[in-house]
Structures are given as C-alpha cells and as structure tokens.
Amino acid sequence: MYIALHLLDDIILFLLLLSWIIVGSQVLLLPRKVSSRRQRSGIRRCFVWLGVSELLVLIKLGTLVSKWVFFGWIFAQNRMLLDFPLLALPALSVLLFSFPCLSRMAQSFPREGASPATQDATAPALLVPTLITVVGVALDTYLTLFYTEPMSLPFFLIAFALFCVALWFWSTFGRKIPLFSERRNMPLFLEKQARWWLLPVRLLLCLIVVTLCISGWYSWSVQASRLPDRIPMTGNTTGNTVDSMTGHTMQHQQGQQNDVSVTDLVGPQSGEPNERFTLVAQEAQMRLRSGATVNAWTFNGQLPGPELRVHQGDLVEVKLINRLSRAGVTLHWHGLDVPNGEDGVAGVTQNAVQPGESFTYRFVVKNHAGTYWYHSHQDSLEAVGKGLFGPLIVLPPRDSFAGKDIPILAHSWLTKERGSQEAFGITDTMQRLTVQPGTPVRLRLINTDSLPVSFVLSGTPFKVIAIDGTDLNAPTDLTRQRLLVAAGGRYDIQFTMPGTAVSLDWTNKKSSKVRFLLSQDATASAPALADGPVFNPATYGSRQKTPFGLSSHFDKEFTLILDDMIGFYDGKMESLWPINGKVFPNTPMLMVHEGDLVKVSFVNRSWMDHPMHLHGHHMLVLSYNGRPVTGSPWWVDTLNVAPGESYDVAFRADNPGIWMDHCHNLDHAAAGMILHLGYEGVSSPFEVGHDTINQPE
Ligand code: C2O
Numbered sequence: 057m058y059i060a061l062h063l064l065d066d067i068i069l070f071l072l073l074l075s076w077i078i079v080g081s082q083v084l085l086l087p088r089k090v091s092s093r094r095q096r097s098g099i100r101r102c103f104v105w106l107g108v109s110e111l112l113v114l115i116k117l118g119t120l121v122s123k124w125v126f127f128g129w130i131f132a133q134n135r136m137l138l139d140f141p142l143l144a145l146p147a148l149s150v151l152l153f154s155f156p157c158l159s160r161m162a163q164s165f166p167r168e169g170a171s172p173a174t175q176d177a178t179a180p181a182l183l184v185p186t187l188i189t190v191v192g193v194a195l196d197t198y199l200t201l202f203y204t205e206p207m208s209l210p211f212f213l214i215a216f217a218l219f220c221v222a223l224w225f226w227s228t229f230g231r232k233i234p235l236f237s238e239r240r241n242m243p244l245f246l247e248k249q250a251r252w253w254l255l256p257v258r259l260l261l262c263l264i265v266v267t268l269c270i271s272g273w274y275s276w277s278v279q280a281s282r283l284p285d286r287i288p289m290t291g292n293t294t295g296n297t298v299d300s301m302t303g304h305t306m307q308h309q310q311g312q313q314n315d316v317s318v319t320d321l322v323g324p325q326s327g328e329p330n331e332r333f334t335l336v337a338q339e340a341q342m343r344l345r346s347g348a349t350v351n352a353w354t355f356n357g358q359l360p361g362p363e364l365r366v367h368q369g370d371l372v373e374v375k376l377i378n379r380l381s382r383a384g385v386t387l388h389w390h391g392l393d394v395p396n397g398e399d400g401v402a403g404v405t406q407n408a409v410q411p412g413e414s415f416t417y418r419f420v421v422k423n424h425a426g427t428y429w430y431h432s433h434q435d436s437l438e439a440v441g442k443g444l445f446g447p448l449i450v451l452p453p454r455d456s457f458a459g460k461d462i463p464i465l466a467h468s469w470l471t472k473e474r475g476s477q478e479a480f481g482i483t484d485t486m487q488r489l490t491v492q493p494g495t496p497v498r499l500r501l502i503n504t505d506s507l508p509v510s511f512v513l514s515g516t517p518f519k520v521i522a523i524d525g526t527d528l529n530a531p532t533d534l535t536r537q538r539l540l541v542a543a544g545g546r547y548d549i550q551f552t553m554p555g556t557a558v559s560l561d562w563t564n565k566k567s568s569k570v571r572f573l574l575s576q577d578a579t580a581s582a583p584a585l586a587d588g589p590v591f592n593p594a595t596y597g598s599r600q601k602t603p604f605g606l607s608s609h610f611d612k613e614f615t616l617i618l619d620d621m622i623g624f625y626d627g628k629m630e631s632l633w634p635i636n637g638k639v640f641p642n643t644p645m646l647m648v649h650e651g652d653l654v655k656v657s658f659v660n661r662s663w664m665d666h667p668m669h670l671h672g673h674h675m676l677v678l679s680y681n682g683r684p685v686t687g688s689p690w691w692v693d694t695l696n697v698a699p700g701e702s703y704d705v706a707f708r709a710d711n712p713g714i715w716m717d718h719c720h721n722l723d724h725a726a727a728g729m730i731l732h733l734g735y736e737g738v739s740s741p742f743e744v745g746h747d748t749i750n751q752p753e
Pocket residue numbers: 388390431433544669671716718720
C-alpha cells in the first residue's frame with residue numbers, strides 16, 4: 057500500500073511536469089496566433105490542459121494527504137514541504153489570475169471573425185503565474201528525485217522566489233527591455249523574423265546553451281560528489297555530530313589528548329583461550345549443488361566459511377590470515393557485542409588486513425546463547441557477496457540440546473553459468489536430510505543476502521524460539537506463517553520431527569526450487585507449501601520485564617528517516633538512500649556518553665526495505681508503527697524497516713567505541729547508507745577513503 061502510494065506520487069509528478077510544460081507552451085504561443093480562429097482554438101487547448109494540470113495537482117495533494125492519514129505526517133512531510141511552495145501555491149495563482157484572463161479572452165470574441173485579443177494574450181496576469189508554475193513543477197521534480205547535497209533546500213527555494221519576482225518584473229516592464237519583443241511580449245528569439253533562417257539559428261543557439269548548462273551541471277555534480285581521499289573516523293569529515301538533547305550540530309573534538317583510542321578497547325590480551333580458530337581467506341572455484349560454479353573468496357576453502365561453535369563466557373581467539381591475491385580482509389562478528397577494537401571494521405576499528413598479512417582477534421563471549429555470523433567488513437559488498445562469511449553459534453555453558461541443530465545460511469551467489477542463484481549454503485536445488493520422527497530440530501535461519509528472505513516452513517507446527525541471538529519469551533506454535541528475516545538477521549525455529557516430511561523453502565512460490573527436505577527416508581514427498589501471513593514478532597510470545605521501556609527516561613533520542621533519491625556518489629550516478637537527507641560521510645555521528653539510555657526511531661519513507669544494523673549493541677524494539685510491542689521482549693541487532701514502517705528501539709550505551717550503524721543491504725551501504733554511533737572521549741586512528749587501504753563497504 058505504501059509503495060503504491062509512493063510510486064503513484066512519483067508518476068503523477070512526471071505527468072504534472074509534462075502537462076504543465078504543455079500549458080506553458082500553449083500560453084506562450086497564444087500571442088503568435090494572428091487569426092481569431094487559431095486563437096480561439098489555442099484558447100480552447102489552454103483551457104483543456106489547464107483543467108488537466110489542475111486536476112493532477114489535486115490528485116498529487118490527495119496522495120500526500122493519504123500518506124499522511126494512513127501512515128503519519130512524517131511520511132508526507134518532505135514532499136508536502138516541496139509541493140506547497142513549488143506546486144500548490146503557483147497552481148492556485150494560475151486559478152486566481154491566469155484562468156480569469158483566459159475566460160475574458162474567450163468571451164471577447166464570441167463570434168467568428170471578431171478581432172483577436174492579443175492584448176490579453178500578453179498580459180502578465182496570464183503569463184507570470186503559468187510560467188512560475190512550470191518552473192516550480194520542474195524544480196519540485198528535481199528536488200524530489202535528486203540528491204542535491206551540498207546545495208541545500210533553502211538555496212533552491214530562495215532562488216525560486218527571486219525567479220518569481222524577476223519574471224513578474226520582466227513581463228510587466230519587459231517592453232522597455234530590448235530582449236523582449238515590443239509587440240507581443242515574447243522573448244525575441246521566438247519572434248517571426250523577416251529573414252526566415254533567423255528562427256532556426258536562434259533555436260539552435262538555445263539548444264547549445266541548454267546542452268552546455270546540463271553538461272556543466274553534470275560534471276560539476278560528478279566532481280562535487282567525489283569522496284575525500286581520507287576520512288578520519290573520529291567525528292566526520294564535516295565535523296558534524298548531532299547532540300540530540302539540544303538538537304544542535306556541534307563540533308566533535310577530534311582526537312583529544314585524553315581520548316581513549318579504539319585500539320585500546322580490546323579483549324583480554326593474555327590467557328589461554330577456550331576456543332582457537334584460524335580462518336584463511338583464499339580464492340577458490342567452488343561448485344553449488346546444482347553444479348553451477350562460483351569464483352569464490354572462501355575461508356579455509358569452505359563455502360560458506362567454517363561453522364564456529366563457542367560457549368557463553370569463552371575466551372575466543374581467531375587468527376585471520378589473508379591469502380587473497382589483491383583484496384584486504386577483516387572479520388566482523390555480526391551480532392556479537394565484542395569490545396570495539398575487535399569489531400573488525402576496516403578504517404574504523406583496524407586497518408584492512410592485506411594479502412600476506414594476518415590479524416588476531418581475542419574476545420570473551422558475553423552475548424546470549426544463540427545464532428550469529430561473521431563476515432569480512434572490508435569492501436563487504438564484494439567480500440560477503442563472494443563468500444567471506446560463516447555461521448557463529450554461541451552455546452550455553454552446558455549445552456543439553458540433543459536434537460538436530462542446523463544452521464542455514466541464505467545467500468545469492470553469482471555463478472558463471474546461471475548468473476545470480478539463490479541458495480541455502482550451497483544448496484541451490486533441493487537437499488534431503490534424514491531425520492527420525494520425534495527428534496527435536498532447531499533450524500538457525502541466517503540471512504546473509506542483501507534483501508529480506510521469506511523462509512517458509514511447511515509440514516509441521518513450529519516455534520520461533522530466538523531472534524538475533526536472543527531467546528523469545530513463551531513462544532507459541534505457528535503453522536502456516538512465513539518468516540521474513542532481515543538481511544543480516546537471524547531467526548531460530550524449533551519443532552519436533554513429525555512422521556511426515558517437512559520442508560524449508562526460500563519462498564512460498566510454487567516455483568520454489570531452493571529447499572531442504574527433512575524426512576525419515578529418501579522417498580517421502582514434500583508437504584504442501586505453507587502460505588500464511590508474514591510472522592510479526594511484535595505480538596508473539598508473552599511479555600516479560602525489560603530493563604527499560606517506552607516510558608523510560610531517555611538520555612538521547614534520535615530519529616533516522618530513510619529516503620530514496622537519485623544522485624551522484626563518489627563520481628557515479630546511483631540510487632541513494634539518504635539518512636536524514638544525507639549520505640556518508642555527511643551523515644551525522646550519533647554521539648552518546650557511556651551509560652546513556654538511547655532511543656532511536658527509524659522511519660522508512662523509501663520504496664525499499666532497509667535492514668538497519670547497529671554494531672556492538674542489542675536494541676530492544678519498543679514500538680512498531682506507533683503501537684507498543686505486546687509480545688515477548690524483542691531484541692535485535694538487525695531490524696528490517698519496510699517501506700512505510702516506523703520503529704522505536706532503545707539500547708543502553710554500555711560498550712564504548714565507534715560503532716557502525718548501517719543498512720545491511722550492502723548495495724545501499726556501499727552507496728553511503730551508513731552512519732556511526734560515537735562515544736564521547738573515544739577516538740580512532742584509522743581512516744577510510746581512496747588514499748587509504750580501507751573501504752568498509
Ligand atoms: Cu554484518 Cu556492519 O555488518
């Protein structure tokens with residue numbers, strides 16, 4: 057519904073632009089029509105197109121009002137604020153001034169052969185409002201769809217206001233200005249000339265000027281969008297940080313003397329680890345189950361990387377060795393709240409580990425027992441895409457689960473033969489698993505893809521027992537519901553194996569071909585695909601006491617509004633997903649003090665899902681679309697915010713450092729959908745940018 061309204065709004069904007077350009081040209085051409093018959097039909101066309109255009113304005117405002125009514129003011133706000141001055145007011149002035157002018161003209165020659173009303177055709181009351189509306193709609197379209205940073209909205213609005221005044225001046229006193237035709241109040245270049253070739257020549261000149269302007273704008277935009285060669289990770293390049301208490305942008309003091317460096321925020325450097333792993337990043341040609349080949353980047357030659365199983369409270373040591381031929385690597389423990397220096401983000405908490413180098417991570421596992429994953433956070437769009445990731449399972453100190461425990465990593469692989477292939481692990485077809493009836497089964501659903509995956513379990517009731525590594529309270533049986541897991545997110549589900557087959561599918565479409573089929577023997581046929589509604593964690597399970605809630609006093613409150621635009625990013629034209637109107641590195645750093653209780657509101661005004669992932673912390677979901685969460689406490693590290701949705705979440709700032717907070721659709725992150733959570737008094741010696749070896753996304 058939201059996406060439909062949103063796209064409708066875009067489409068109407070285009071139609072508006074078109075119809076107002078037609079109105080504008082019809083009105084401008086009126087004075088050229090010398091015979092009364094042609095003028096009469098010109099006026100009629102003006103009326104028709106004016107009617108259509110004004111109607112479109114009404115429809116456009118209608119879609120915005122519906123957005124407002126059904127989704128809330130914040131979802132309509134940005135476009136309302138553009139449409140009001142640039143569209144609604146100008147269109148109203150056309151109704152008030154131009155329309156009466158036209159009617160007067162129409163009435164002034166009721167009979168065939170009456171003299172043309174050239175005088176009215178050049179009246180400023182007709183021309184000025186119409187032209188203002190045409191320019192207003194064009195500007196509205198540009199500002200709605202294009203990312204204009206570093207030029208700000210007020211700049212354009214003031215420019216527009218000046219243009220309106222100038223136009224009025226020009227058309228009122230234009231007769232004295234030689235640029236204008238004396239007789240018809242038209243720009244001279246459109247005047248009929250004695251020499252026939254003057255008009256085409258002038259039009260050609262106009263075309264050249266317009267082309268020059270556009271290419272000038274293009275190359276200026278490309279240049280202006282180039283990212284700085286070095287972006288220090290303490291504060292932002294712009295030095296902009298947001299202090300939510302005052303709402304002011306303040307200068308974050310960079311790298312002060314008594315600052316703690318992220319390199320000091322590490323796990324225990326001594327002590328015999330309980331678990332020791334070595335992960336070697338290396339290139340390998342791998343085969344999916346269907347036989348399709350992937351030019352993969354692997355850990356230890358495995359795809360996905362090896363399963364790391366650790367226990368709560370363990371001291372874990374992981375040695376990363378990079379044997380790739382050209383790319384840097386890091387290890388990020390997605391969902392684990394490790395000390396900042398172990399977080400593995402290139403350019404923020406360490407330098408990317410170069411080919412031939414190694415790096416050792418040491419941390420104590422403080423999180424709940426549950427499902428996590430690890431992946432490289434250097435150029436993660438490419439690295440995760442190619443396979444530098446794996447499951448990370450935290451078990452309780454004494455694990456007593458005596459059933460089947462199966463991590464399932466949903467991923468899209470780029471294959472040589474078939475392009476992008478969806479798969480569970482490397483199962484891009486169907487895979488059978490033998491499970492005896494009565495066996496407890498725990499499936500750990502991990503979405504390592506960039507889009508939400510809708511897992512479908514058919515053939516048995518099941519419980520969702522954990523989300524993002526945290527157990528849910530009193531989960532109940534679900535039957536046909538689909539599980540929409542955020543990119544980067546995890547759901548753990550559990551059931552007791554029935555006597556018949558159970559299937560897990562990537563989608564609920566009949567064409568589903570990515571499937572795990574669990575059955576007693578190899579002949580059982582698949583159950584009918586479940587096709588119920590999407591599971592909603594906000595109302596699932598039962599309430600339990602939480603350390604804070606909606607009525608708590610928050611030390612910091614931030615609102616992050618997610619939008620869609622087209623724009624230039626680092627010299628390329630791309631889809632951009634600004635956060636509060638900005639893309640990295642212009643996004644603000646959210647500054648907190650250690651111990652702060654922080655509330656964050658996510659509002660997705662765009663047409664795509666944004667799985668928002670905060671490093672180093674778990675966020676308690678407080679409310680969904682303004683309604684409080686009524687089910688089990690729902691803790692997340694990756695929250696899918698769908699179009700038209702809003703969430704309030706809260707977390708305790710108890711893990712000092714500089715933490716990424718970004719969209720886990722890695723395409724979006726690579727186009728700047730990133731910001732950082734910074735603790736006062738923490739600085740980082742690392743930098744990202746072209747002149748460094750670090751590029752986290
Ligand atoms: Cu799994 Cu910053 O990411």
